[in-house]
Amino acid sequence: xxxxxxxxxxxxxxxxxxxxxxxxxxxxxxxxxxxxxxxxxxxxxxxxxxxxxxxxxxxxxxxxxxxxxxxxxxxxxxxxxxxxxxxxxxxxxxxxxxxxxxxxxxxxxxxxxxxxxxxxxxxxxx
Numbered sequence: 001x002x003x004x005x006x007x008x009x010x011x012x013x014x015x016x017x018x019x020x021x022x023x024x025x026x027x028x029x030x031x032x033x034x035x036x037x038x039x040x041x042x043x044x045x046x047x048x049x050x051x052x053x054x055x056x057x058x059x060x061x062x063x064x065x066x067x068x069x070x071x072x073x074x075x076x077x078x079x080x081x082x083x084x085x086x087x088x089x090x091x092x093x094x095x096x097x098x099x100x101x102x103x104x105x106x107x108x109x110x111x112x113x114x115x116x117x118x119x120x121x122x123x124x125x126x
Contacts, residue, residue, distance in 0.1 A: 002038045002083050005030060011045070012085070012120045020053035040074045041083055045120070047071030048094050052117050059113070061106035068098040086121040093118035 004012070011026035024046050031042035051067035054060040072091045080088050097118060104111065 001081075002041055004084050008042075011049075012122075015045075015049055015052075016119050018052075018056065018117065020049045020056065023049040024053070037078050037082070041078045041087075044071045044074030044078070044087075045085075045090075047074065048090065048118070051094070055101075055109065055112050056117070059109050061101065061109045064109070065098055065101050068094050068101070072098075080123075084122055084124075086123045089121055090118055 007026050008030050011023045011030075014020070014023040014026055027042055027046050027049070031039060031046055034042055047067045048071035051064045051071060054064040054067065072094050075087045075091050078087060080086075097112075101109070101112065
């Protein structure tokens with residue numbers, strides 16, 4: 001099982017608090033040290049965090065859509081039973097957001113900035 005180190009747990013807290021770039025910074029150092037599926041795990045989490053940053057703080061529709069797609073793609077290569085986070089839920093929530101973004105188009109990106117965003121949940125219910 002891939003156990004989140006303390007700095008990654010802080011990244012989860014930052015993500016859920018809407019501090020997406022801080023989450024990116026906290027996870028990036030861990031990601032750089034990993035290989036294989038564990039690297040894909042962190043890469044996917046980081047890309048989703050940056051996608052949400054591009055919705056909330058640095059409006060870039062194309063970047064947000066692209067990063068949601070690649071981030072969920074990375075996570076889909078990870079066995080959900082091998083990680084502490086509920087990535088099945090995160091993938092589903094992120095893909096649903098991506099579909100809504102695509103339907104709305106770039107001119108309506110601002111409508112999403114104040115709306116609900118996906119959260120990172122632990123599989124054990126924390």
